[in-house]
Amino acid sequence: MGDTSPSAEGTNIEGESPQVEPTIETDEATITDDAELERTIGLTGGLAIGIGTMIGAGIFVFPGLAAGNAGPAAAASFAIGAVVALLVALPASELATAMPKSGGGYYFISRGLGTLAGAVVGLSLWFGLVFATAFYLVGFGFYAVDTLAELGIAVGNELVIPIAVLFGAGFTVLNVTGTENAAKLQNGIVALLLSILVVFLGYGGLDAAGIVGEPSAPEQFAPFGTLPILTTAALVFTSYLGFAQVATVAGEMKDPGRNLPLAMVGSVLIVGVLYVVTIFVSTSALGSDRLAELGETAMVEVGRHYLGAAGAFAIVFGGLLATMSSANASVLSTSRSIYAVSRDALLPQRASRINLRYGTPHVALGMAGGPILVLTATGQVELLAEVASFLHLIMYGLICVALIALRRNEPEWYDPDFRVPGYPIVPALGALASFALIGFMQPASQLIGLAIMLVTAGWYFYYARDVTLKGKL
Amino acid sequence: MTRILVPLAILEGESVSAGLTTLLEPMYVTVLGYHVLPEQTPPDQARLQFEAQATAALEDLAAEFGADDGTADYRLVFTHNKKQTFDRIAAEMRSDAYAIPGATGPVDQLLVALTGDVAVDRIVSFVTELVGDRDIGVTLFLATDDEHAGRELLEAAAVTLFDEGLHVRTELAVDEPPLETLVDAAADHDAIVMGERAPSLRSLIFGEETERVAAESVGPVLVVRNTADRDDTADAADQPSPSDVVDDS
Numbered sequence: 001m002g003d004t005s006p007s008a009e010g011t012n013i014e015g016e017s018p019q020v021e022p023t024i025e026t027d028e029a030t031i032t033d034d035a036e037l038e039r040t041i042g043l044t045g046g047l048a049i050g051i052g053t054m055i056g057a058g059i060f061v062f063p064g065l066a067a068g069n070a071g072p073a074a075a076a077s078f079a080i081g082a083v084v085a086l087l088v089a090l091p092a093s094e095l096a097t098a099m100p101k102s103g104g105g106y107y108f109i110s111r112g113l114g115t116l117a118g119a120v121v122g123l124s125l126w127f128g129l130v131f132a133t134a135f136y137l138v139g140f141g142f143y144a145v146d147t148l149a150e151l152g153i154a155v156g157n158e159l160v161i162p163i164a165v166l167f168g169a170g171f172t173v174l175n176v177t178g179t180e181n182a183a184k185l186q187n188g189i190v191a192l193l194l195s196i197l198v199v200f201l202g203y204g205g206l207d208a209a210g211i212v213g214e215p216s217a218p219e220q221f222a223p224f225g226t227l228p229i230l231t232t233a234a235l236v237f238t239s240y241l242g243f244a245q246v247a248t249v250a251g252e253m254k255d256p257g258r259n260l261p262l263a264m265v266g267s268v269l270i271v272g273v274l275y276v277v278t279i280f281v282s283t284s285a286l287g288s289d290r291l292a293e294l295g296e297t298a299m300v301e302v303g304r305h306y307l308g309a310a311g312a313f314a315i316v317f318g319g320l321l322a323t324m325s326s327a328n329a330s331v332l333s334t335s336r337s338i339y340a341v342s343r344d345a346l347l348p349q350r351a352s353r354i355n356l357r358y359g360t361p362h363v364a365l366g367m368a369g370g371p372i373l374v375l376t377a378t379g380q381v382e383l384l385a386e387v388a389s390f391l392h393l394i395m396y397g398l399i400c401v402a403l404i405a406l407r408r409n410e411p412e413w414y415d416p417d418f419r420v421p422g423y424p425i426v427p428a429l430g431a432l433a434s435f436a437l438i439g440f441m442q443p444a445s446q447l448i449g450l451a452i453m454l455v456t457a458g459w460y461f462y463y464a465r466d467v468t469l470k471g472k473l
Numbered sequence: 474m475t476r477i478l479v480p481l482a483i484l485e486g487e488s489v490s491a492g493l494t495t496l497l498e499p500m501y502v503t504v505l506g507y508h509v510l511p512e513q514t515p516p517d518q519a520r521l522q523f524e525a526q527a528t529a530a531l532e533d534l535a536a537e538f539g540a541d542d543g544t545a546d547y548r549l550v551f552t553h554n555k556k557q558t559f560d561r562i563a564a565e566m567r568s569d570a571y572a573i574p575g576a577t578g579p580v581d582q583l584l585v586a587l588t589g590d591v592a593v594d595r596i597v598s599f600v601t602e603l604v605g606d607r608d609i610g611v612t613l614f615l616a617t618d619d620e621h622a623g624r625e626l627l628e629a630a631a632v633t634l635f636d637e638g639l640h641v642r643t644e645l646a647v648d649e650p651p652l653e654t655l656v657d658a659a660a661d662h663d664a665i666v667m668g669e670r671a672p673s674l675r676s677l678i679f680g681e682e683t684e685r686v687a688a689e690s691v692g693p694v695l696v697v698r699n700t701a702d703r704d705d706t707a708d709a710a711d712q713p714s715p716s717d718v719v720d721d722s
Contacts, residue, residue, distance in 0.1 A: 019521055028561050029550070030517070034528050037516035038552035038561070102515045175513050251517060252553070332513050339518050354522055356484070359511050361518060 009472070011345065012464040018344040020472065025100055027255040041252050043259045048187045049329065050246045050267025055193055056326030058239025058275050060319035061139040061296050063282045065382065068292025070232040072283040073222035075276050077232035078239070082272030084437060085240040087430035088396040089268045090420045091403040093261035096247040098406075098416035099473070100256035103340035104248035105395045110344065112402030114470040119460035120453055121395045122341035126334060127452050128391030130368060132241055133330040134375035135384035137164040140323035142296040147316050150300075161379045167324075168376050171331050172369030176362045189325045194274075196318045201277050204306050208284035219287055227440075234440040238385040239275060241392050242326075243268045244399075245333050248340075257417030296381065334368035335361050346464045383448075386441045390449030397434035400427040411471055474544070475602050477695070478563055478571040480505040481534070483527045483549070492577035493693045494537050496664060499605050500570075502538040504547040505562055506531040509555050516551035524549070563698060570599060573687040573694040577663045583609055584662035586686075587630060588616045588651050591668025596697045597630050600666055601637045603695075610640045614658050616651035623647070652685065659690040669699045 011017045021032045030037040041049075058078070066074035095108040106125055110118020141164030148155050222229060246253075246263045253259050282291060282302045291298045303315035339361060342351040355362050375384060404427050406414055420426050438446065477497060481487045483506035506527050510519050531547040538545035552558040563571060585600055587593055600611060613630055617623035627643045634641045646654040659665055667683060679685065687694040 032520065035520050035524050035549040035551060037520060038550055038554065038558050040553040040557060102517055249515075251515060335513065336515060339515060343518075343521065352518055352521075354514060354519055356523075359509075359519070360513055365513075 010464075010467040012467055013462070014348060016345045016349050018467060018469065018472075019349070020344070022473075023101075025256075027257070030101075030251055037251065039252055039254045039256070041249055041259075042254050043262055044187065046246050046249070046253055046259050046263030047267050047270075048190045049249060050243050050263055051194075051271055052186050052190045052325045053242025053245050053329040053333070054240055054267065054271045054326075055190070055242075055274070056136055056139065056322035056324075058236060058271070059197065059278050060143065060299055060315075060322050061135075061381070062236050062239060063279055063302070064291045064293075064295045064298030066232050066236050066279065067283055067288035067298070069224070069235070070228040071221065071223040071288045072219050072280070073224075073229045074232055074236075074283065074288070075279040076222075077229050077236055078275040078279050079272070080230070080233040081237045081240050082268060082275065084233075084237065084396075084430070084433045085243060085268045085272065086265065087426060087433055088399060089243050089264045090261075091400045091427040091430055092244055092247055092396075093264050093418050094416045094420045095399065095403055095406075096250045096260045096264070097257045097418045098414050100250040100253065100260065102248060102251035102336065103343075104246075104250065104337075105244050105399050106337060106340050108247075109395065109398045109402050110469040111471060111473065112406045113398065115346075115464070115467050116457065116460055117398060117402075118344070118469055119341070119346050119464065120456045121398055122337065122344075122346060123456035123459060124391045124453055125337045125395055126341070126367075127371070127456075128241075128388050128395070129330050129334040129337060130371045131375060131384050131391065132238060132388035133168070133327050133334065133368070133372045134378075135238060135381060135388055136323050136327040136330060137168045137372070137376045138379055138381055138384065139296060140164055140167060140320065140327060141379075143316060143319035143323055146297045146300055147320060150313055150316050161377060164376045164379075165373055168327070168369065168373050171328050172365055172372070175328070175331055175335070176360050176365050177358055186325060186329070189321050193318055193322055193325075196314050197274055197278070200303060200306065200311065200314065201274070201281055204281035204285060204302070205277060207306060208281050219283065223288075230437075231440045234389065234437045235382060235386060237389040237393065237437060240268065240271070241388065242271075242329070244392070244396070245329065248333055248336050261418045331365070331368050331372070334372075335364035338364040338367055344469055345467050346460065382442070383445055386445035387448050387452075390438055390441060390445055391452065393434045393438050394449070394453065397431045400431035400434070403427045404431075413473055474499075474501045475570070475599060476501045476503065476566055476568040478503050478505055478559070478566065478568045479538075479574060480507060480555070480559055480571065481574065482507060482509070483530055484508045484523055487574065489534065489537070489574045490577050490693070492580050492663060493572065493574055496580045496603070496609075496693070497538065497572070499602055500544075502535075502545040503562070503566060503568065504531055504534045504538065504545065505559070506534075506547060506549045507555055507558055508551050510551060510553055512553055516553070519551050523551075568698065569595070570695055570697045573683065573696065575664075575687060575691055575693040577692045580663040581609060582662040583611050584614055584655075584659050584665045585611055586614045586655055586665065586667040587626065588614070588655065589668070589670055591670060592697070592699060593626065593630055593668075596666065596668050597633050599695075599697050601634065601639070603666070604639050606638065608640075610642070612658070612662060613641060613643045614646070614655060615644070616646040616649060616654050618648055620645070620647045652682065655686060656689045659686070659692065662692070664692050665690060665694045666697065667694060668697050671699065 024031045106122035109121045141160035144163045243264050285302045285305045300315045303311035339352040341347050477500045535545045535547040550558045615623050631641045683696045
């Protein structure tokens with residue numbers, strides 16, 4: 001990472017070349033020729049990013065849909081998702097400690113596997129995050145309508161989409177004009193959510209185990225067989241899309257060698273356990289048929305079942321906070337991923353301009369916000385979630401492949417502080433599991449995902465085929 | 474040579490007055506140009522766009538402080554948290570003091586506050602070096618509840634400075650609100666020297682005392698760092714300097 005590293009080269013169709021400077025990474029700052037970049041995010045901040053992005057969708061939107069598809073075995077679907085996420089989080093941690101720079105998965109893949117793979121992943125990730133954000137926003141819309149209902153204002157589900165679109169626009173504007181205390185707020189929201197869930201799960205767990213409350217008739221664990229467990233796992237994988245976002249702020253994290261792996265693996269473990277227990281408790285409370293009827297906001301009824309009106313209110317409130325925090329975190333990640341590819345000349349460099357008045361990347365935020373609003377307006381919860389998962393899973397699989405490629409032929413600069421235990425089995429399994437999960441999605445989602453990848457590959461050949469990034473730091 | 478850090482919000486046009494440049498002539502000055510970014514902007518993204526602009530401004534400022542004679546340099550940092558940046562750079566450079574720039578003309582009268590639990594010896598030796606053989610009057614100021622001990626402390630410090638050939642006056646405020654009296658006393662002075670104190674509950678609520686003095690007195694405030702405990706932590710962390718880590722890549 002010193003002055004001897006090769007620099008990325010080649011130019012895109014507009015004659016721009018990748019803007020990569022030799023840097024020195026210390027635990028406290030990143031030092032370039034003439035400037036220093038302070039590392040300001042600690043372990044708690046990293047965990048909050050990971051948990052804050054993940055916790056929204058999974059726990060509050062999916063229980064109803066998942067239980068309808070797979071019965072009580074939906075808990076197993078969530079567990080499969082957690083295992084896949086963990087298999088990817090470990091290799092991603094190693095790569096992030098070897099390359100603690102902004103950009104995350106895109107950065108590892110473009111450096112490990114070359115520009116084409118990098119361009120496809122980088123640009124697909126932009127769309128992946130856009131789909132994910134739209135999904136979170138629709139979830140938010142459902143919870144907003146339920147909140148109004150709890151307050152005695154019945155407005156009906158036709159307002160879900162307008163509310164979601166309105167708030168999507170609101171988040172974009174908020175991010176352009178500056179959210180000075182967003183990170184502190186995010187930490188607070190995550191802490192609050194965790195406490196709501198732990199109280200709820202603690203009580204529900206005791207009840208489900210038959211210690212308190214009335215006994216309920218046990219249900220068959222997997223009424224629809226094994227296949228729905230796997231297709232449901234593919235659907236709910238969107239719930240785990242947050243952990244790799246931690247790597248996108250690697251350049252801003254203090255002591256990345258220690259904090260990055262801990263934040264990534266830690267947030268997957270915490271969230272995974274919470275999800276599995278939540279589904280278990282929910283299906284024990286109401287039974288999967290009833291959950292399926294209730295749909296996106298089934299959790300509210302589960303809360304009411306255990307703790308009455310207070311429980312319902314706590315879950316509605318938690319759902320609002322959680323979907324909001326996920327949506328906001330994803331809008332931010334989207335603008336960061338646009339920055340990462342435009343720095344490498346795969347998009348016009350003006351896409352990452354900052355306005356001096358607010359200090360925010362307004363162009364990139366606009367490129368995130370516009371498509372998000374269009375997709376939110378479709379209101380297709382399952383499709384949005386699956387396409388988001390599809391595009392992320394491609395990246396996750398390729399992260400594992402990039403790790404194997406780098407390890408087989410270790411460049412001089414490759415010196416991670418954290419090494420994957422169980423190499424090469426863990427990354428190989430991570431890659432296989434990621435790609436396999438895609439196979440269990442609805443054909444429509446697979447087609448849309450593939451089409452997006454083809455378009456991004458086409459863009460690369462048209463716009464930036466001369467840019468070389470492989471092995472360049 | 475004593476090292477002093479002069480942090481400036483460089484892209485917001487913050488600059489130093491000619492009076493401060495002259496005052497700091499006997500010191501080794503590091504101009505710390507910083508730019509605070511909102512959380513949604515990666516620092517590197519801002520660096521790409523603003524580095525050249527900021528560096529040009531910093532080079533000029535460092536030249537004013539004597540970069541050509543080797544008594545000044547500059548650093549440029551993009552950050553989300555300016556306090557963390559100041560602390561890191563100060564510890565890394567082992568700087569003895571930092572300046573909160575303010576507006577002032579030529580400095581003829583210096584107010585030196587010894588109030589509170591500060592390292593009086595360090596402040597006195599800092600002032601000795603700062604004033605040197607220049608014709609700058611020094612007022613030692615102390616606000617205390619214990620008149621007797623306060624007077625003794627002031628006298629002892631005044632004698633040390635007097636022996637170095639400085640023009641010294643003393644001013645003792647007994648049982649009066651320390652901060653307000655200090656700001657009142659600052660009215661007839663061109664700059665203030667004060668010691669950094671350990672963060673207290675008060676400083677957490679009302680902001681750091683040094684910042685509040687700087688805000689109310691308009692002129693520059695030079696803060697002598699409380700390095701006794703700071704450098705221990707810096708040693709414990711043992712930050713490698715940039716030049717040490719280049720070759721391990």
